[in-house]
Amino acid sequence: MKSIPNIRIIQLIDSLEPGGAERMAVSYANGLFDKIDFSGLVATRKEGALKEQLLPKVSYLFINKQGRFGLKSVLTLRAFLKTNKVNIIHAHGTSFFTAVLVKITLPTIKIIWHDHHGNRLSKKGITNKVLKAVSIFFNGVLTVNTEIEQWAKNNLITKKVAYFPNFISSTNTKVESKTILKGCDGKRIVFLANLKEPKNHLQILKAFAHSNSIELGWTLHLIGKDFNDDYSNELRAFIAANKLYNLVFIYDSCNDIEFILNQSNIGVLGSTFEGFPVTLLEYGKSNLAVISTNVGYCSTIIQDGINGVLFNPNDPMEIEQKLNGLIGSEAKRIQYATTLYTQVMKKYSDKAIIDKYLEWLL
Structure with missing residues (x-):
């Protein structure tokens, strides 16, 4: 147009x-x-x-x-x-x-x-x-x-x-790449969400702590605004009680998201409710294998077993099971990431949405 x-x-x-x-x-x-x-x-x-x-x-x-x-x-x-x-x-x-x-x-x-x-x-x-x-x-x-x-x-x-639908931007902005994730290359799980309700971080932490992730050398990285309140204090208390200091990392709000995602392998979203999460689109654009809550329109973006994995956000045992399946199969991670990338770039790019938006305005 x-x-x-x-x-x-x-x-x-x-x-x-x-x-x-x-x-x-x-x-x-x-x-x-x-x-x-x-x-x-x-x-x-x-x-x-x-x-x-x-x-x-x-x-x-x-x-x-x-x-x-x-x-x-x-x-x-x-x-x-x-x-x-x-x-x-x-x-x-x-x-x-x-x-x-x-x-x-x-x-x-x-x-x-x-x-x-x-x-x-x-x-x-x-x-x-x-x-x-x-x-x-x-x-x-x-x-x-x-x-x-x-x-x-x-x-x-x-x-x-x-x-x-929400969309991802194809424009390149000059954001300094400075956030270096801890942990081993090829074994990083990223959770991109501000530390607050209804993002459900504690359930994800519980599932991670009991999954096979730890013995296999995976790490979990929480990227989002830390309000230093009861919510984040509860997360830190859980990390301390379960001795996860060297496995779970809180980074606060970061601006170099694309750089962070490029260092990651699995993207997780755990909310108890969502509208149309941009986070899933960003994971897809960065070729991450995705494990996502099955609320709101998440299931429209993620088709379970096709381009990612869905779970009940209130069931840490199911989250643990689904996470184990994903970290245990590199072939599945590659398949899901490749399929999601193709779908996101085709259906949820700014080029696809902006023109429709202007037509609607007129």
């Missing part, structure tokens, strides 16, 4: 700390920069490592919003939109509220809201009530799976709703 004139879009996101919605905001901004007249990204509340992954030609602003309304930051955003003649705000996750506040002061702006919440259907109370009320301001809604798509059609006022 050739560049489309008169479309000027910003991605709006509350934080640039590594996470699924945050990575997609960056990927949309990067993927659009040579397709439309203007592509930008605005972080509302917090900057983070993903800022480094923005292409130089993508305009960037941090408005440092404080409190619920943050009127000063809203006016800063309004001025940025007017200066750059932006006509569409693509608001990711909870940033929709800031987008609505801006639209009240700038009625001509259009809002596309992108719901990344894998557990939207079970959420109750004020969050969904506010969302339903302000959806009158939305010009369209994107969702990360068909279940959330149906929920949006049934509950939100706007009727332009579509499911768009």
